[in-house]
Amino acid sequence: MEDSHKEVGMSRLDKFRERVRLYREAGIALESLSLGCSVKVDLYDVLYPALELLKDDVRRLNLVIAPREDAAIIRGAGAELRRLFLDPEEPRIDPSFLESYAPDLAVVLVQLYMAKAATPAKFAEYAARLYRALGSSRHRVWLGKGHSIVSTKKGAEFFMVDLLKAEEGDGYVLANNDTIQVIDPSEDLDSPLQAAVAVNNALNDLYVKGVHKGVEIAPVYDAPEPYRPRVKAAVESHSSSLGRVVEAPQPGRGYLLLGATAYGVLDREPPAFYDRIGEGFVVLVTRPFGELAYFTTYVAVGTDEELLKAFEKSVMPIERFEAEKRAVLELMARPNVDVARVIYDHLPEYGERFDPEAHIAATIDVSGPGVFVFKEVAERAGVDVELWDVPLLNPAVSRFAAANYIMPDATAGTNGAVAIFLHERLADEVLQRLSKIPHLRPSVIGRVVGRGEGRLAVPRDALAYISSDKLREKLAGSAPVLGGLAAARAARVKAYLEGEVQGVGLRPAARAKAKALGIAGYAANLPDGRVEIVAEGDRERLEKFLQDLCSRFNCRIAEAVWEAPEGKFSDFEIK
Amino acid sequence: MRGYVCPYPQLATLKALRSMEPGEVLEVLTDNPPSVQNVPAIARREGHEVLGVEQAGENLWRIVIRRSG
Numbered sequence: 001m002e003d004s005h006k007e008v009g010m011s012r013l014d015k016f017r018e019r020v021r022l023y024r025e026a027g028i029a030l031e032s033l034s035l036g037c038s039v040k041v042d043l044y045d046v047l048y049p050a051l052e053l054l055k056d057d058v059r060r061l062n063l064v065i066a067p068r069e070d071a072a073i074i075r076g077a078g079a080e081l082r083r084l085f086l087d088p089e090e091p092r093i094d095p096s097f098l099e100s101y102a103p104d105l106a107v108v109l110v111q112l113y114m115a116k117a118a119t120p121a122k123f124a125e126y127a128a129r130l131y132r133a134l135g136s137s138r139h140r141v142w143l144g145k146g147h148s149i150v151s152t153k154k155g156a157e158f159f160m161v162d163l164l165k166a167e168e169g170d171g172y173v174l175a176n177n178d179t180i181q182v183i184d185p186s187e188d189l190d191s192p193l194q195a196a197v198a199v200n201n202a203l204n205d206l207y208v209k210g211v212h213k214g215v216e217i218a219p220v221y222d223a224p225e226p227y228r229p230r231v232k233a234a235v236e237s238h239s240s241s242l243g244r245v246v247e248a249p250q251p252g253r254g255y256l257l258l259g260a261t262a263y264g265v266l267d268r269e270p271p272a273f274y275d276r277i278g279e280g281f282v283v284l285v286t287r288p289f290g291e292l293a294y295f296t297t298y299v300a301v302g303t304d305e306e307l308l309k310a311f312e313k314s315v316m317p318i319e320r321f322e323a324e325k326r327a328v329l330e331l332m333a334r335p336n337v338d339v340a341r342v343i344y345d346h347l348p349e350y351g352e353r354f355d356p357e358a359h360i361a362a363t364i365d366v367s368g369p370g371v372f373v374f375k376e377v378a379e380r381a382g383v384d385v386e387l388w389d390v391p392l393l394n395p396a397v398s399r400f401a402a403a404n405y406i407m408p409d410a411t412a413g414t415n416g417a418v419a420i421f422l423h424e425r426l427a428d429e430v431l432q433r434l435s436k437i438p439h440l441r442p443s444v445i446g447r448v449v450g451r452g453e454g455r456l457a458v459p460r461d462a463l464a465y466i467s468s469d470k471l472r473e474k475l476a477g478s479a480p481v482l483g484g485l486a487a488a489r490a491a492r493v494k495a496y497l498e499g500e501v502q503g504v505g506l507r508p509a510a511r512a513k514a515k516a517l518g519i520a521g522y523a524a525n526l527p528d529g530r531v532e533i534v535a536e537g538d539r540e541r542l543e544k545f546l547q548d549l550c551s552r553f554n555c556r557i558a559e560a561v562w563e564a565p566e567g568k569f570s571d572f573e574i575k
Numbered sequence: 576m577r578g579y580v581c582p583y584p585q586l587a588t589l590k591a592l593r594s595m596e597p598g599e600v601l602e603v604l605t606d607n608p609p610s611v612q613n614v615p616a617i618a619r620r621e622g623h624e625v626l627g628v629e630q631a632g633e634n635l636w637r638i639v640i641r642r643s644g
Contacts, residue, residue, distance in 0.1 A: 115634035118608030152579075152607075300586055306593070307586070405585045405617050469616060 016302035019186055049120035050127055057128050061135030065143050066105075071176040071205045072144020073270055074104045077169025079263055081218050083248040086159040088112060091129050093161070095137035102139050103163035107177050107261055108146035109220065111251070113154045130159050147177045149257075156255035162218060162248070164263060170350055171267040176205040179220050179259025183414070184295050184329050186322070189223055189256065190230035196238040196333035198258035201415040203242060206264050207340035208365045208418050209272075210347050214265035215243030221250060222257040231258070242335055268347040273354045273361040274381040281361060282427050283374060283385060283446040284420045286339055286434055289366045289413035290392035290465070291332055293401040294325045300406045307404060315396045328393060331439060332415050338437045339418050346422070346430060356423040360430070364419045370411030371458060371465070374446070375474065377421060379454030386457040387446035388490030389564050390465065398465045408468035421448070444567045459490070491539040492521075492565040494532070495546055499555035501531040506553050507574045510545075519545055520569035530558065535572070536565040584610035585617045588640070592623055597644035600626065604637055611636045 051065070058065060066072050082101065084093065088110070108130065117123045134141045151157065166173050178201045187194045199217065206215065217239040223231040232250075235258060239245045243262070251257060298321070301308040312318060346360045354361070362381065364373045371390055378385040390411060392398050398410035422430060427444055434442035449457075458475055466472050497506070507523040514521065514535060519542060521535030535542055539562075546557055579587070584605050591601055603614055615625040615638055624641040631637040 114607060118634075296582065300582060303583070304586060304590060306590065405589065405613075406582050408613070467617075468613075469620070 016186065020302075023185060023189070050124040053120055053124040054128055054131065058131060058135070061131055062137060062140045063131055063135030063143060064140060071174040071209055071211075072105055072107060072142070073209075073272075074142065074144075074164070074166050074173050074175075075171070076104065076166025076173045077171050077267075078167040078214060078265060079104070079164045079173045079175070079216075080167075081216070081246050081248060081261065081263070082163045082165075083218065083261075084161045084163065085249060085251065086130070086133060086161060088116075088126055088129070088157045088159050091133040091159050093133045093137075098134075098137035098141065099139045101163065101165065103141065104166040105142045105144050105164040105173075105175060106134055107144045107162040107164065107175050109160040109162075109177050109179055109259075109261075110146060110148040111151055111156060111158050111160075111253075111255075111257070112148065113157055114150040114152055116157075117148065117150045134161070144175055147179060147259075149179060149181065151255060153255055156253040158251050158253065160220070160251065162261045171265055172270060173263055174206050174209055174211050174266055174270070175261065175263035176202060177220070177259065177261040178202040178205065179257055180414075181256050181258075183332070184325065185299060186325075187329070189227045190234045192234045192238065193329055193333045195221075195231070195234035195258055196335075197329065197415055199235060199238045199242065199260050199262075200333065200335045202260040202262045204336055204365050204367075204415050204418075206262055207336040208343070208363045209266065209270050210268065210340055210344035210363075211264040211266045212337050212340040212344060213267070216246050216263055217243045218246040218248040218261045220257060220259045220261065222253055222255055224254050224256075231256075235260070242337070266344075266347075267350055268344060269350060269352065269354070271343065271347060271360045271363045273359070274377070276354055276356060277361050277377075277381040277383055277421055277448055279448060279450045280356075280424055281383075281421055281448040282424045282444050283387065283448070284422065284427060284430065284434075284442060284444050285366065285391060286336075286418045286420070287416065287439070287441045288391035288393045289370065289417035290394070290398045290411050291328055291414055291416060292368075292412040293398040293407060293410045294321075294328050294393070296407050297397055297401045298322075298325055300401075300404070310404070311400060315400050321397075324394065334439060336416070336418065339434070339440070342430065342433045342437075343418075343420070345433075346426070357425050360420055360422045360426070362421040365415075366413045366417040366419055368412050368414065370409050370413055371456075371462065372409070372471070372474065373419060375454060375456040377419070378448075378452070378456055381421075381448075382451060382454065384449040384452030384455040384457070385446060386449055387462075388459060388567075389443070389445040390458055390462040391441075391443065391445060391564070392465070395465075402465050402467040405467050408466070409471050410465045410467070411462075490537060490565045491542060492534070492536045492563040493542050493546070493560055494534050494563065495560040496526075496558040497531040497533065497546075497550060497553075497555045498529075498558040499550075499553070501553060501555050502529060504553060506531055506549065506555070509552065510549055511572045511574055513545055513548060514572035520572055522569070522573040522575050524575035536567070536569055579605070579607060585613050588614050588618060588638075589621065592618070592621070592640065592642050595642045597642055599642050601640045601642065602637060603640065604631060604635060606634050606636075611638070614638050615640070
């Protein structure tokens with residue numbers, strides 16, 4: 001059995017190697033394509049410091065950098081798009097064109113050779129050139145959320161500028177570009193599934209803000225010449241199922257790219273009520289995340305037999321992994337438009353004020369930064385957040401990816417899970433609406449502790465998903481919060497107590513003790529003479545709770561199963 | 576490791592170190608800027624000694640690591 005296992009693993013590996021050859025023949029070295037590991041210019045080490053360096057430059061230009069949000073937001077009832085391509089070495093836009101076209105927003109896609117995005121100073125040099133090209137006319141340009149990709153190929157560079165001009169009217173137009181190189185290298189270059197994931201990825205930043213009407217999509221695609229028509233067909237076909245496809249010029253550099261600039265209309269107030277978030281608010285996610293751990297780990301074990309053996313031994317057989325990976329890709333290929341509708345239904349009418357009992361305060365796409373997106377919201381809102389659960393699609397895969405340095409942050413996701421910050425009194429209703437959507441597994445995973453400096457406390461075991469010391473520090477920095485909070489390591493336990501446990505007042509005593517320790521759940525007499533206790537709360541306190549009970553009633557813990565908390569108990573009941 | 580991006584440089588480095596005798600020295604050349612930080616950090620965390628990190632040309636870095644004993 002053991003041997004046949006190995007053989008299957010090896011033949012799969014051969015298949016993967018053949019795939020690597022196929023991509024190479026198409027001019028794409030898979031080992032030089034990023035699968036989320038460094039797909040974007042590093043946000044924390046490069047992009048944000050670079051923007052900091054450029055503050056003075058921007059002040060001198062006729063350019064406004066819009067506040068950092070998932071999608072750029074402008075006022076209007078619709079928009080039209082014009083796309084330009086610029087040379088990063090010498091980007092130029094005719095000022096008279098900007099003045100006559102007078103765009104309301106510029107959305108930028110940058111593809112830059114990796115050495116030029118190595119340090120903040122170097123990246124800032126190129127960003128400054130783009131800013132000067134955009135900000136040197138008499139028309140003030142608003143620069144929305146840009147997207148940057150590093151490439152290993154020098155000739156594949158470009159600045160793509162999508163200019164949006166809003167139509168007058170009540171409401172907002174939200175716009176976003178997201179573009180990827182490859183998600184799953186075991187898929188064909190023109191795989192409809194991969195194209196769907198890429199286009200969904202661009203749309204997700206709109207869906208996350210509740211946008212689902214008047215959606216227009218200007219695809220971005222590139223591939224070596226012979227593959228280009230089929231890649232175009234795959235991207236356009238999925239785009240047309242989600243909105244109106246807008247014709248726009250393409251990079252044409254022969255380097256694989258899949259994505260889109262998407263924009264749509266929101267006739268309600270967008271969920272950006274950060275200053276209203278405080279105590280009493282909870283954090284909800286629509287489903288578990290950590291998608292990228294599957295694909296990055298798959299490529300890593302496909303190129304290293306020793307790693308494959310270790311993976312099969314400690315996580316799962318490769319054939320099961322391939323099946324799970326495929327299911328994850330299919331999950332990612334499902335657009336989040338139903339989630340957008342639920343969010344939309346919980347937004348204030350246009351011009352109306354925010355009501356914490358009726359409206360969602362903030363939303364964010366759980367994307368590349370994984371668990372760190374919760375920190376982004378915490379910082380923006382000036383609150384401290386604690387999570388008692390970091391729900392991943394497969395924690396063992398993410399742990400393996402981090403332990404073997406396959407990913408710096410194995411909680412990284414893409415296109416799928418949405419995090420929602422809302423008042424606890426609204427959570428049940430939103431949870432119910434979301435649970436009706438197939439393939440979602442919505443749950444409340446944490447809460448806002450109160451006003452603060454944007455600290456994020458996570459359960460200690462979640463640190464095993466992060467291999468980068470630098471990233472760990474960002475969470476370890478929250479250690480004081482972690483130490484001071486009872487629920488920071490919340491758990492659920494299902495325990496069976498044996499001995500003289502029925503008719504001795506154990507259950508009322510358990511209830512009193514649970515109340516004192518902040519534990520919720522129930523205690524029930526079982527027909528076989530045992531007492532069943534299901535309880536949620538801080539793990540250490542739960543342990544103490546069970547031990548204290550048994551030492552007082554001279555009983556034995558026959559069985560204790562630890563699980564992730566579900567957060568459904570509000571009291572401790574006697575059954 | 577030229578032309579390779581994260582995570583391949585760190586994976587290949589660990590693989591190479593595993594195949595070496597204690598005390599032997601490995602030289603890694605990379606043109607992937609994040610690897611210039613990642614590779615030494617990971618080598619250190621695995622207990623190996625990083626003897627040096629230096630620029631070896633335009634857009635090229637050399638990382639020298641001694642395998643732990």
